[in-house]
Amino acid sequence: MKQDIKYYGLRNQGATCYLNSILQVLFMTKEFREAVERCPIDHKDRIDVQLHSLFESLKERTSETRDVTRKLGIERVYEQYDSGQYFEKILSMVSDEASKVFKGNLTHRTVCGGCSAHTEEDVPFWYLSLPLMDSSDKNYSVEDAIEEFLKDSEFNGDDQLYCDECEEKHDTTVKYKLKHNPEVLMLLLKRFVYQRRSYIKDSHAVDVYYTINVPENQTYELYALVEHFGTLKGGHYTARIKPQDEEGWFEFNDSSVTMMSQQETFERSQSAYLLFYRKKSKKKTGFLSFNTGFISRWFSKVNFLWFSFVIVSGCALVFLIKRRNNFLHFVYASDTVSFRLYFNRLFAFPFLGHLPHFN
């Protein structure tokens, strides 16, 4: 079994499993690895150089991470740190081309409760830090956590925010909206929380679906997750990864790499910590379908032409075209048999694949 596996592990320097897990995910994120490989070797201030050499080694053998820990300024290799924190640190030290694989944009919007004035600001991110909830009486999924993250928050009482228009503090509604969905969406489940002057680990279960939908109707597929087992001080990190050109999953546990048996589509997890979802390109179901971009460009034109047709034919007809699930659908208010035939022959042919959606 072992000799069939073409992936290699990373040696643990003491307690560096938190870093090994992240490095394996970054290595297996093809867009990131290729960007690092393209970075010129004289960019000495970037960590791309050390990552590039590590990645070359990882293609052939179980590898060491000393150059990387040195570059990251990690001196105490026997101390365990937060995987999420080091993911962020690595991204802050790589070339923009490499980090942009994970880069998305949020719009941060505030609305003043006093004068209704609003402010909007773009906030770039490399990952979303999602709240965990007590899910003992209800299933709490990754999508619920995203919804929770994006929902309106009210800042009242002592938390009121200052309004430039009113020139005083007021109740304020704050909302985040996803403006640009990144190629790879990294979700950090807030398992390490600060409570009573120290950090504790939150082991609430989360339903991790391997396919998720985020606003506005973007599908993502899970390809890697970093898990944390045990307690805050004495825990252990591993990574599970599904390589881009393979069907199966592999577990990366420091220097050991094993193939995983079952194909899951969902799991209830108390250990999932960092989730890596790859953006799924909008599906085209054959030549009869059109993607959103196409529709956006054509929608106004098409609408106009078809209303013209109603006038020319002289029928007392009302019909609408609407966009739903990225496809055009027809909605009638009135109809005649002859018109329907004529209409179908003249105009509906390109959309035959969706004609059953008349309603």
Ligand SMILES: [Zn+2]
């Ligand atoms: Zn105001």
